[in-house]
Amino acid sequence: MSQLIQIQITPEQAKNELEIKKELASVLKIKDLDSFQFKWRKRSLDARKKQLKINGTFEVFLQNEPLNESVFTFEKQDVNNKEVVHIVGAGPAGLYAALQAIQRGVKPILFERGKEVRARRRDLAALNKDQIVNPESNYCFGEGGAGTYSDGKLYTRSKKRGDVEKAMQWLVAFGAESDILVDAHPHIGTNKLPKLIENIRNTIIECGGEVYFESKMTDIHVENGKLVGVTINGISKIEVKSLVLATGHSARDIFYLLHNRGIRVEAKPFALGVRIEHAQNLIDKIQYHGRVNDEFVPPASYSLVAQIDGRGVYSFCMCPGGIIAPCATEQEEVVTNGWSPSKRNNPYSNSGIVVSISPDDFKGKQHPFVCLDFQKSVEKACWEAAGKTQRVPAQCMKDFVDGKISKTFPRSSYQPGIVSVNLDSVLPPFVAERLRKAFIEFGRKMPGYLTNDAVLHAPESRTSSPVQIPRNKENLMHPEVSGLFPCAEGAGYAGGIISAAIDGMKCMDEAIKYLGIQIPE
Ligand SMILES: Cc1cc2nc3c(=O)[nH]c(=O)nc-3n(C[C@H](O)[C@H](O)[C@H](O)COP(=O)(O)OP(=O)(O)OC[C@H]3O[C@@H](n4cnc5c(N)ncnc54)[C@H](O)[C@@H]3O)c2cc1C
Incomplete structure (x- = not known):
C-alpha cells in the first residue's frame, strides 16, 4: 500500500x-x-x-508496489440522435455545460457570438495595435469566453472538492499539465489555453454536439411562462425547450433583452477600481524577504484586503509576471484586466485593486441597471479622459495618494498606451478616497508597495456582473420562465474559470432533468 x-x-x-x-x-x-x-x-x-x-x-x-499513475480522460459518447439542450455562450460555463451534456447522453447545441479561438487572435491584435474594438470578438467575447486569453489561474473558493476535482481533471484530460492537480494555486497561462479550448470544442463536435460561432442570441421567445425559442443573429428563430444561458458578465445586450421582454433581472453588487502595476522584482523582494530573480521560486503574488470607511477594498485577479490587457467590449469605453503566460516571465506584476459597490450607493436603487449604469459611466469617462482611444488614464501610485498629476511614468505593459490623468477626475470620490486610504494601509502591510514606481491604470470595472438574473435555488431555473437556466458569471452565480465551469455542469444537469430525463444523483 x-x-x-x-x-x-x-x-x-x-x-x-x-x-x-x-x-x-x-x-x-x-x-x-x-x-x-x-x-x-x-x-x-x-x-x-x-x-x-x-x-x-x-x-x-x-519497490514492489505499482505506481499509481492517474490518467485523466473524458469519456466520449455518441449523442448524435439524442435529446437536445441548447447553450448560449462558449465560455468556461458553456463549454463545461456541453461536456456535461455529453456525459449524460444528451446532445448539446451551442451558440457563441464571437469567433473561434484562433481567429479571435487577430481581433485582439487589432485592439492592442490599432485600438479597434470588435464588439463581437475581443478579450471577453469569443470561443472560450473571458477565460481564454485570461491568466488561467484556477484557484477557487468553492468548498465542493468533488466538483472542483472533476473540473480540474477535465482540464488535464484536454491538455493542461497535471501539475494543476498538485499546486495550491494552479495556473495554466494564456499561451496554453487556446489549444485546450480547441480540444474541448473538437471533442464536443466529435461526440455529435453542435457548435456555432458568430451566432449571437438576439431575442428570446416565451409563451405562457415557458421558453419556446431564441433568435440568432436577428434572423433565425430556433425552437428551444431547455436553455443554459451562459453569456458572461459583459453581455449587456442580454441583460437589456431580458428586461425589455419583461423577464426579471436585478441589480447586483460588484467592485470597481484600478489595475496597479509594479515591477515584478519589487514584489519578489517584498514577498520573498529580499530574494529576487530566484529560479527556485515562482514570481511572487500577493493578496490584500482592507476595510475602509465601512466597505471592502481588495486586490483582485493578481497576475505575477503578467500584462495589462484592453478588455473593452465596445468602442466608447476603456476597461482593464490582466493575464500572464504559463512561465509568468514578464518583468511586470499587476493586480486589480477594487472597492465594493452596492446598489444602495445609488439613487433609484431598485432599478436593475443602477450598478450597470455606474460601471458604464466610469468606463466612458476613462475613455473620454484618455483621448477617446483605447489608451487608459494613468497615474503613479504615490502621486495619486498625494493628489499630484504624474509627469513621467516608470513603465506600463498596457500595449495601447497610457495618458497622464488625475484619476480623481474619472473615479467618483467614494471610490477614489477609499483607494487612497487602502494604498496607505497596503503600504504598511507590504513595506515598499506604496511607491511612485507603481502605475495605476483606470478602470478595473469588469470584476463580476453588475446584474443578477434570478433563479430558483432548487432547480436553478428562472422563477418566471420555465426552461431558462441562468448560468455562471453573467447571471451572478460564479466568479472565475473553475466556479463558472462547475456552475455550467450544474445548470446542465437541471436543464436535462427539466426535459424529463433521469440522471443519477
Ligand atoms: C483578461 C482576463 C483575465 C482573467 N483571468 C482569470 C484568471 O486568471 N482566473 C480566473 O478564474 N478567472 C479569470 N478571469 C475571469 C474568467 O475569465 C471568468 O470568470 C470566466 O470566463 C466566466 O465564465 P463564463 O462562462 O461565465 O462567462 P464568459 O467567459 O464571459 O463567457 C461568456 C461567453 O458568452 C458569449 N456571449 C455573450 N453574449 C452572447 C450572445 N448574445 N449570444 C451568444 N454568445 C454570447 C461571449 O462571447 C462569451 O464567449 C479573467 C478574465 C479576463 C477578461
Missing part, C-alpha cells in the same frame, strides 16, 4: 528529485533510496519567514 507523507523542504530541494528522496527516506527510515518511488500530491509555498519553505505532500510507493 502506498502512503502519503507530508514534509517541508527548501525550494532548492523541491526542484531536485534526489534531495526529495533523501528527505522522504529519512522520515520513513529507509536506507536504500532505490527501494521506493514517489509522486507529488500537493505543493504550496510558505513565504512567511525569511527561509522560504515548500510544503509537500508525497505519495510513496515501495
Whole structure:
C-alpha cells in the first residue's frame, strides 16, 4: 500500500528529485533510496519567514508496489440522435455545460457570438495595435469566453472538492499539465489555453454536439411562462425547450433583452477600481524577504484586503509576471484586466485593486441597471479622459495618494498606451478616497508597495456582473420562465474559470432533468 507523507523542504530541494528522496527516506527510515518511488500530491509555498519553505505532500510507493499513475480522460459518447439542450455562450460555463451534456447522453447545441479561438487572435491584435474594438470578438467575447486569453489561474473558493476535482481533471484530460492537480494555486497561462479550448470544442463536435460561432442570441421567445425559442443573429428563430444561458458578465445586450421582454433581472453588487502595476522584482523582494530573480521560486503574488470607511477594498485577479490587457467590449469605453503566460516571465506584476459597490450607493436603487449604469459611466469617462482611444488614464501610485498629476511614468505593459490623468477626475470620490486610504494601509502591510514606481491604470470595472438574473435555488431555473437556466458569471452565480465551469455542469444537469430525463444523483 502506498502512503502519503507530508514534509517541508527548501525550494532548492523541491526542484531536485534526489534531495526529495533523501528527505522522504529519512522520515520513513529507509536506507536504500532505490527501494521506493514517489509522486507529488500537493505543493504550496510558505513565504512567511525569511527561509522560504515548500510544503509537500508525497505519495510513496515501495519497490514492489505499482505506481499509481492517474490518467485523466473524458469519456466520449455518441449523442448524435439524442435529446437536445441548447447553450448560449462558449465560455468556461458553456463549454463545461456541453461536456456535461455529453456525459449524460444528451446532445448539446451551442451558440457563441464571437469567433473561434484562433481567429479571435487577430481581433485582439487589432485592439492592442490599432485600438479597434470588435464588439463581437475581443478579450471577453469569443470561443472560450473571458477565460481564454485570461491568466488561467484556477484557484477557487468553492468548498465542493468533488466538483472542483472533476473540473480540474477535465482540464488535464484536454491538455493542461497535471501539475494543476498538485499546486495550491494552479495556473495554466494564456499561451496554453487556446489549444485546450480547441480540444474541448473538437471533442464536443466529435461526440455529435453542435457548435456555432458568430451566432449571437438576439431575442428570446416565451409563451405562457415557458421558453419556446431564441433568435440568432436577428434572423433565425430556433425552437428551444431547455436553455443554459451562459453569456458572461459583459453581455449587456442580454441583460437589456431580458428586461425589455419583461423577464426579471436585478441589480447586483460588484467592485470597481484600478489595475496597479509594479515591477515584478519589487514584489519578489517584498514577498520573498529580499530574494529576487530566484529560479527556485515562482514570481511572487500577493493578496490584500482592507476595510475602509465601512466597505471592502481588495486586490483582485493578481497576475505575477503578467500584462495589462484592453478588455473593452465596445468602442466608447476603456476597461482593464490582466493575464500572464504559463512561465509568468514578464518583468511586470499587476493586480486589480477594487472597492465594493452596492446598489444602495445609488439613487433609484431598485432599478436593475443602477450598478450597470455606474460601471458604464466610469468606463466612458476613462475613455473620454484618455483621448477617446483605447489608451487608459494613468497615474503613479504615490502621486495619486498625494493628489499630484504624474509627469513621467516608470513603465506600463498596457500595449495601447497610457495618458497622464488625475484619476480623481474619472473615479467618483467614494471610490477614489477609499483607494487612497487602502494604498496607505497596503503600504504598511507590504513595506515598499506604496511607491511612485507603481502605475495605476483606470478602470478595473469588469470584476463580476453588475446584474443578477434570478433563479430558483432548487432547480436553478428562472422563477418566471420555465426552461431558462441562468448560468455562471453573467447571471451572478460564479466568479472565475473553475466556479463558472462547475456552475455550467450544474445548470446542465437541471436543464436535462427539466426535459424529463433521469440522471443519477
Ligand atoms: C483578461 C482576463 C483575465 C482573467 N483571468 C482569470 C484568471 O486568471 N482566473 C480566473 O478564474 N478567472 C479569470 N478571469 C475571469 C474568467 O475569465 C471568468 O470568470 C470566466 O470566463 C466566466 O465564465 P463564463 O462562462 O461565465 O462567462 P464568459 O467567459 O464571459 O463567457 C461568456 C461567453 O458568452 C458569449 N456571449 C455573450 N453574449 C452572447 C450572445 N448574445 N449570444 C451568444 N454568445 C454570447 C461571449 O462571447 C462569451 O464567449 C479573467 C478574465 C479576463 C477578461
